[in-house]
Each structure stands twice: as C-alpha cells, then as structure tokens.
Amino acid sequence: ERDALISLYSSTNGNSWVDNSNWLGPAATEHTWHGVYTRNGHVTQLSLYSNKLEGKIPATIANLTKLQEIYIPDNQLSGNIPPELGELQNLQRLTLSWNQLSGSIPPELGELQNLWRLELDANQLSGSIPSELGKLTNLQALNLSQNRLGGSIPPELGDLINLQELYLSASPYNNWKLSGPIPSTITQLTQLDYVELCGNSLYALDPMVDAFLNKKTY
Numbered sequence: 155e156r157d158a159l160i161s162l163y164s165s166t167n168g169n170s171w172v173d174n175s176n177w178l179g180p181a182a183t184e185h186t187w188h189g190v191y192t193r194n195g196h197v198t199q200l201s202l203y204s205n206k207l208e209g210k211i212p213a214t215i216a217n218l219t220k221l222q223e224i225y226i227p228d229n230q231l232s233g234n235i236p237p238e239l240g241e242l243q244n245l246q247r248l249t250l251s252w253n254q255l256s257g258s259i260p261p262e263l264g265e266l267q268n269l270w271r272l273e274l275d276a277n278q279l280s281g282s283i284p285s286e287l288g289k290l291t292n293l294q295a296l297n298l299s300q301n302r303l304g305g306s307i308p309p310e311l312g313d314l315i316n317l318q319e320l321y322l323s324a325s326p327y328n329n330w331k332l333s334g335p336i337p338s339t340i341t342q343l344t345q346l347d348y349v350e351l352c353g354n355s356l357y358a359l360d361p362m363v364d365a366f367l368n369k370k371t372y
Contacts, residue, residue: 155197156184158217162200166207166231173205196220198244204228211250213238220244227251227273235274237262249273251297259298261286269293275321276300280330283322288313297321299350302330307356312339317346324353335359341366 160178168174175188185192191199197218203225210233215224221242231253239248240262246269255277263272264286270293279301287296288310296314299321307322320343324331333355340349341362349367358364 155218156181158212158214159184159187159190159197161212161214165212166209166229171202171205171207193220199223199225201225202229207231209233211236211239211255215239216241218242223247223249225249227253229253231255233257235260235263235279239263240265242266243268245269247271250277252276254278256280258282259284259287259303263287264289266290267292270316271295273297274301278302280304282306283308283311283332285310287311291315293317294345295319299323300325302328303332304330305332306334307332307337307340309337309339312337312342314343315345317343318348320346320349322354323350326353331355336363336367338363 163177168177173188176183176186177188184190189200189202190197198220199222207226207229211231213236216238222244223246225247227249232255234257235255237260240260245266248269251273258281259274259279261284264284269290272293275297282305283298283303285308288308291313293314294316296317322332331354336356336358338360
C-alpha cells in the first residue's frame with residue numbers, strides 16, 4: 155500500500171501540492187500523511203480536496219484494496235479514469251469532480267457493489283454513459299453532469315433502486331449533449347428526490363415519465 159501511495163504522489167506532482175505534509179516519510183508513518191486515513195494498518199480513505207494534484211491517476215491505486223473513499227475533487231487531474239478502480243470492492247465513495255479527466259467512463263466502475271456516491275462531474279469525459287452503472291444498486295447519488303457525454307440515458311439506470319439524486323445536466327459551453335427519449339425505467343426510481351437533466355436534448359415519450367419528472371426538481 156505504501157508503494158501505491160508513493161505512485162500517486164509521483165504521478166500527480168506531489169512536490170507541488172498545496173499540502174504534502176509528512177508524505178514520503180518513513181515506513182509505518184503513512185497514517186500521518188496529509189489526506190491519508192487508515193484503519194488497522196490499511197488505507198481506507200484518500201481525501202485531497204483542492205490540493206493541486208496534477209497529472210494522471212495511477213492504476214496502482216487499485217492496490218489500496220481496503221479503500222472506502224476516494225475524495226479528490228477540485229484539482230488538475232488529467233487523462234483517463236483507470237478501469238482498475240473497479241477492483242476496489244470496498245469503495246463506498248468515488249468523487250473526482252472538477253478536474254480535467256478525459257476519455258470514457260470505465261464500465262468497470264459497475265463492479266463497485268458497495269458504492270453509494272459516484273461524482274465525476276465537471277470534467278471532460280466523453281462517450282456514452284455505461285449501462286453497467288445500473289449494477290450499482292446501493293448507489294444513492296450519481297453525478298455525471300458538465301462533461302462531454304452523448305448518446306442516450308441507458309435504461310439500466312432504472313435498476314438503481316436506492317438512488318436519491320441524479321445529475322446529468324449538460325454544460326452550456328459546449329455542444330455535447332445527451333439525446334433521445336428518457337427511458338421509462340426512470341419511474342422505477344422510487345427513492346429519487348432530485349433529478350437534473352437540463353441542457354440536453356432529451357424528451358419524454360411516455361406520459362408517465364413526464365408526470366414522474368414533474369414531481370422532481372430538474
């Protein structure tokens with residue numbers, strides 16, 4: 155796990171972080187490194203909000219097998235989201251908002267069965283929304299807004315039976331939009347309190363979908 159942390163540090167220009175207190179200290183001091191939280195000797199949380207991380211997320215982060223939370227918003231991370239993140243079976247929160255990540259959303263993220271919050275908004279992610287995300291049945295919040303996503307909303311998102319918040323709005327500053335009919339399966343999201351779809355080219359063919367969305371804020 156120490157090697158995985160060092161790889162993250164070197165891949166994201168750790169010497170220039172706003173706060174890199176204690177990083178690269180002696181073995182067994184990892185719990186004192188800024189933003190690293192441990193339990194029983196294992197790393198369980200990375201919290202590096204607005205810390206000027208620059209560069210790519212290394213695939214070796216998947217070696218932190220006990221990780222429950224990755225919270226690294228508001229940095230300058232670039233490149234693809236490593237599909238290896240799908241191996242982190244203990245992960246409950248993945249927040250990479252407000253970075254410069256590009257490429258497609260890895261379908262492997264659909265393997266994160268314990269995930270309850272997935273936030274990838276305000277990046278440069280492209281392609282379509284993977285249908286595999288519909289397997290995240292513990293998910294309570296999904297935020298993919300303000301990216302460069304296209305295509306339709308996969309009907310499999312209707313399987314997210316615990317979802318309370320859904321954010322899929324498009325950026326007003328580019329031409330990438332979701333399009334097509336809103337799947338009728340969205341009415342299966344009985345726990346949904348808030349949905350945001352603005353800025354896209356979506357429409358409701360099914361009157362039940364229209365009635366369902368009119369009860370939400372979107």
